[in-house]
Amino acid sequence: MSKTNLKDKIFSRSFLRGIITIVIFLLIWEVGARFEGWFGYRLPWVGLIPPPTAVFVTWGGLIGDPGYWQSWYLSFGRVLGGFIAAMIIGIPFGLFMAVNRTFHNLSFPTFEILRPIPPLAWVPASIIFWPTQELSIAFVTFLGAFYTIVINVLGGAKSINKQYLQAAQSMGASQWDVFRRVVFPATLPSIVVGSAVGMGITWEVVVAAEMISGGGGSGGAGGGLGFFIWNSYVGGSYEQIIVGMISIGIAGYFSSEMLRNLGGLLTPWLKTR
Amino acid sequence: MSTVMNTDTSSQKSAIKGAIRIEDVVKVYDPDGAAVMAVDHCSIDIPGGEICMIVGPSGCGKTTLLNAIAGFHGITSGEIYLDDELLCGPGKMQAEPGSDRIVVFQNGALFPWKSNLENVVFGPMMEGKLSKKEIYDKALSMMADAGLSGTENSFPGEVSSGLRRRVEIVRALMNDPKVLLFDEPYRALDSLTKSVMHEALLDIYYKNKVTIFFITHDLEEAIFLGHRLIIMSSRPCKPKKVVEVDIPHPRDYSVLTSPRFRELMEEAKGVVHEEAKKAFEAGEKEG
Numbered sequence: 001m002s003k004t005n006l007k008d009k010i011f012s013r014s015f016l017r018g019i020i021t022i023v024i025f026l027l028i029w030e031v032g033a034r035f036e037g038w039f040g041y042r043l044p045w046v047g048l049i050p051p052p053t054a055v056f057v058t059w060g061g062l063i064g065d066p067g068y069w070q071s072w073y074l075s076f077g078r079v080l081g082g083f084i085a086a087m088i089i090g091i092p093f094g095l096f097m098a099v100n101r102t103f104h105n106l107s108f109p110t111f112e113i114l115r116p117i118p119p120l121a122w123v124p125a126s127i128i129f130w131p132t133q134e135l136s137i138a139f140v141t142f143l144g145a146f147y148t149i150v151i152n153v154l155g156g157a158k159s160i161n162k163q164y165l166q167a168a169q170s171m172g173a174s175q176w177d178v179f180r181r182v183v184f185p186a187t188l189p190s191i192v193v194g195s196a197v198g199m200g201i202t203w204e205v206v207v208a209a210e211m212i213s214g215g216g217g218s219g220g221a222g223g224g225l226g227f228f229i230w231n232s233y234v235g236g237s238y239e240q241i242i243v244g245m246i247s248i249g250i251a252g253y254f255s256s257e258m259l260r261n262l263g264g265l266l267t268p269w270l271k272t273r
Numbered sequence: 274m275s276t277v278m279n280t281d282t283s284s285q286k287s288a289i290k291g292a293i294r295i296e297d298v299v300k301v302y303d304p305d306g307a308a309v310m311a312v313d314h315c316s317i318d319i320p321g322g323e324i325c326m327i328v329g330p331s332g333c334g335k336t337t338l339l340n341a342i343a344g345f346h347g348i349t350s351g352e353i354y355l356d357d358e359l360l361c362g363p364g365k366m367q368a369e370p371g372s373d374r375i376v377v378f379q380n381g382a383l384f385p386w387k388s389n390l391e392n393v394v395f396g397p398m399m400e401g402k403l404s405k406k407e408i409y410d411k412a413l414s415m416m417a418d419a420g421l422s423g424t425e426n427s428f429p430g431e432v433s434s435g436l437r438r439r440v441e442i443v444r445a446l447m448n449d450p451k452v453l454l455f456d457e458p459y460r461a462l463d464s465l466t467k468s469v470m471h472e473a474l475l476d477i478y479y480k481n482k483v484t485i486f487f488i489t490h491d492l493e494e495a496i497f498l499g500h501r502l503i504i505m506s507s508r509p510c511k512p513k514k515v516v517e518v519d520i521p522h523p524r525d526y527s528v529l530t531s532p533r534f535r536e537l538m539e540e541a542k543g544v545v546h547e548e549a550k551k552a553f554e555a556g557e558k559e560g
Contacts, residue, residue, distance in 0.1 A: 163382035166345050169370040171396035171448055181395075185386040269386050269428040 026052045050239045055246075058239035071244075074224040075210065076251065078134075079202045082141025086198060090146045091191055094153025099183060111150065119143040119205045123212050137209045137224075144205035145198030152197070156190020157183055189270060192263030199259055203252045225251070289322030290356055291373075291451030291484035293342065298351030300337050311337045313509030314351075321356070321451070324478065324485040326499035328492065328545060330552040334510030335488045339454050342486065343376050344368035355451065372396055375445035376454040380461070381437055383429040389440045390416070390425040396448040412447060419443050419477060435466045439473060446481050455487040459494065468526060471497055479523055492545060496520075496537050497528060504544050507552035514544045 030053060032046030042048075062068040097104045097111075119140050126136040160183060168182045210226025225248050232240035264271065300312040311334040319325045327335050340346040342353055342360065344367060352362030360368035375396075376382075383392050390412060397408040416425060419439050424432050429440065438458055445453055459467045471494065478485065489495050495502050502516040518537060520528055528534055 161380075161382065163376075163378045163380070164384060166343070166370065166376065167378070167382040167384075168395070168399075170343060170372060170375050171444075172372045172399040173395075174399075177399060182384065185384070188386070267386070269430060 050242065055239050055242045058237070059243045059246075062240070062243060068228070071223055071225045071228040072247065072251065075206055075226065075248075078137055078141050078206050078210075078224065079199075079251075079255065081138050082143075082206070083145050083195075083199055083202050085138075085142045086145035086149055086202075087195060090149035090194075090198075091153055094150040095157055095183070095187065097150070098154050098157030098187075099179065111147075115147045115151070119201075120208050120212075123209060127213070133213055137206065137213055140209045141202050141206045144201040145195075148198040148201055149191070149194040152190045152194025153187060156187040156194075160186045188267050192259070192267060196256060196259050196263065199255050200252065203248060203255065207248060289482050289484070292321040292354075292356050293317070293319040293452060293484060293486065294352075294354040294357075295319075295338070295342075296352045296354070298338070298341065298353060299349045300334070300341065300346070301349045310509040312341075312348075313511045315511050317503060317512060319484060319486065321484050322482045323501065324487060324499045326495035326502045327486065327488045327505060328490065328495045328502050328541070329505035329510065330490055330507050330545075330549040333505055333507040333548070333552055335505060336456055338510065339376065339456055339486065339488055341368065342452070343374055343454055344370035345376075372400065372448040373451045374454060375448055375450040375452075376456060377438070377441050377445055377458045379456045379458065381429075381434075381441055381458075383437060383441050383444065385428060385430055388426050388428055389421065389432065392429065392440060393444045393447055395444065400448070408447075412443075415443050415447065416440075418480065419473070433466075434462060435470055438462070438470060442474065442477060446477065446483070450483060452484045452486060455485065455489075457488050457490070459489075459491075467494070472525060474498065475522070475524060490545075490549075492538060492541055493529070496534060496541065497524065497526075502541060504541060504548070507548050508555065513548065514541075516541050 029046060029049075030051045032043050033049055033051035033054075036042040036047055093107075097107060122140050122143055123136070126139050127133070130136045130139055164182050164186060165178060168178050173181065206224065207226035207229070210224035211230045214227060214230070225244055228247075229241055229244035232238075232244060295315060295317040298312055298315045299310070302309045302311055315338065317325075327338070329335050337346065341348045342355075344360070347367035348361055349366070350363075353360045353368065355373065359365070383389075384395070387395070390409075393412040393416060394408050397403055397411070398405070403411070413425065416422065419442070421436065421439060421443065424436055424440070429437050432440070441458075442453070459470055462470060475498065485498075487495075487498065496516075496518055499518050500522075501518060503512050504514045504516065505511065506513040516537060520531070520533055520537075
């Protein structure tokens, strides 16, 4: 049997299993939500929320609504913006901290004091610092990913097998070569892991920041999936709340999947383990 | 007991570069103020092209000696020469790492993110003396010689540990080293793979005569491969007994059953056992 054939088989089987769980989950939810109408008894928790069929009907109506897609667009833009900024600043920062003792001594204590501050605690300060609401949200989103990426890069670069460095030195590699050809590739797996975790935090942060900052600020700022959920709550549309939640779930899943694939391409040797 | 050792160097051997002279080397570790002597006034003279087996129990300080030659650590006093050039000594207690002395590590240090071929060309690419094509041609032919055809584009993690070791030795030889420093490279291999690796190593050695400084605690391995065994006392590390292996090279595995092999085993075993016992008891006290 060829290798790809086998791979397809495993993939489709695992894919099927994933689908089965989703279907069972939806069935329990549907029955639970409609229990009161059918049997006259309201189940706790699940009896309070609209059934998935109603959610899907509402969702169907929203598919054609540009406002809904605008929310997607805004949240995605903020996540990507904050995340990419966190990578651009965080990866070199972590690497430099790992290889340069002076820089590590200078920056690590400050970094460690700032790190435990939850990104959401930065929201008020951020609104004061930054001229626009959009920049405040982007900044808070950036913080969400930044610390995680730096910590992972630093940890990865510090735990490199010393013998890789010694071997490279023996074979005549210059300091720059050691950094470029040994330290960096050896840290790549940690960069990938840090980015994947950071991406998850970015979605958590952006939604909360959007709820807090609200929509319709000056110049049409605000909005996003977080605001979409909050607005639905205020407007009393429980179906829309759930649509918003599932939308974030899907968006987060796609972001992580994208990163996983990209990470797999960057670290092909890990597949061999 | 005399600690300076000389073997009669045949004219054929001395023509080969890579003679190592370790003179009165002391290494004291002093991490928390409590000085620990790892190497104690150790002198070893290895003629170019010899396979010198350094035998001793685990943790006796053999690796300290190897690291000093490689330039990964400094020494406290004494001198180490390579072909009469000072590697380290007074005024320069740590040698510069260099491609004339390549280490084959205990756990292997192939770069897992590079294919086997990319690993093998690493040294010459860094040196930049040959053209890219010359380097790759040389690498491919050396890998073929070592029975590594077909593994060039695999990652080290995709081939067996035995093949990985062979790739690492080829990577070392690509630098045209004068000395290969082996730090118990076959420790993690099962005995069947080991025996294959030993013959492969000798095969590679017969084609590329270099000096081999080989650390092991496996007596059978030591006698099968070496021209000479230097049995070390356990901490502090110091030569205790020299066993000349007068079985002629080239050798193959039939040597293992020869009467002379068994005699040499007997001769070495007593000394090694005594040292192992000492090291074990010292370890128990510390633990």
